[in-house]
Amino acid sequence: MVRGQFSVLSPGTERRHLAGADREAGYMTLGRTDEAAGWLLAPVPHGAAFDPAYPGAVTAPAGVPPRLAALARFQQMACLGLDRVPVVDVDGALVVGSGPVALGCVLELRRRGAAKIRVVTSRSRAPIGQAPGVTCERPDTAGRGHLVIDATGDARRAAALTAPGGVLGLLGTPGAGNALGALEVHRGGWTVVGMHELAPGAPGAYQAAYTTVAAWLAEYLDPALAGLWCRTVPGEHAPELFALLDAPGRPVEPVLLLDWRTS
Incomplete structure (x- = not known):
């Protein structure tokens, strides 16, 4: 099992959970087997430990930091969806x-x-x-x-x-x-x-799309933009963050991560 160190919020998914959807809170959790390995991302509850072979899990190229790994996960959705657009x-x-x-x-x-x-x-x-x-x-x-x-x-x-x-x-x-x-x-x-990301595709296309976009971000994205678009919040403050999802005071950064390493 891989320890969950960060998790990513998807506002729409979290709102559906808060409205009573039959699922645990959480969109994507990040962990890795060792410091030199690439981050693993799996669709499990916030901060949960998970099997590296969990269905839907993807692996980021080594050296890609958590913020870019999270950002790439949203870009992967568009990559798979745009492949179907004529x-x-x-x-x-x-x-x-x-x-x-x-x-x-x-x-x-x-x-x-x-x-x-x-x-x-x-x-x-x-x-x-x-x-x-x-x-x-x-x-x-x-x-x-x-x-x-x-x-x-x-x-x-x-x-x-x-x-x-x-x-x-x-x-x-x-x-x-x-x-x-x-x-x-x-x-x-x-x-x-x-354009749902889990619509039928070629074998291996899911991981291939993630690898492609994560590598592109690591090479071409200005690191300053990752700081502008991503905010990391200690996991212990998750309740306060959830309370702001539909409030005017919600963080302006579109990508929100919870850090569970010290929680």
Whole structure:
């Protein structure tokens, strides 16, 4: 068993847990077998020890620090999802949201060659705006896009931003009742793509996607941006952090980690 040393919060997952979902709190926990090894990430409860062979676990390249390992986990989701999108040219893509899923998507679009990325968010001075090539737009003034990726779970809001004949990618998990009408899709001529990371893929694609994006981040990302986007909080302060998930005082950093090494 590998001792859990850090864990990553996914705000949407945590909110569903707090609302009574039948699962333990936690999204992704990091541990490693020794100091020289790469971090292992597994979808187990916060800070739990886990079997390295746990289903869905991935291994970061050696030398990748915890913050980048966590950031890469969100980028991996976009990497797997974008592999299913029937669009070759991703330049000018529109991403709805500014949380960790949106940030991972922006980074993956950048890795794939996007020079310009539009982000639709109601947050003022959202840290995602510091990502290379990103321009932030408010929902009430944003224009439509031919490739729109929802990273919030609000498919209807993203649909309203999709141009006729465009592609709408659903990367965030839609909420119950957040349905798109077949007639709406039909009249818009849209291609709607489910981008869930666990949709069927080629053998080994899951780990390969994670390795690819983690190595890219380690080589190309300005280390200062990792500090801007990630905050690490002692595990003993987890209750206070959870209480802020839906509060105005929630940390501005999209990626939040809990440090369990001294808890």
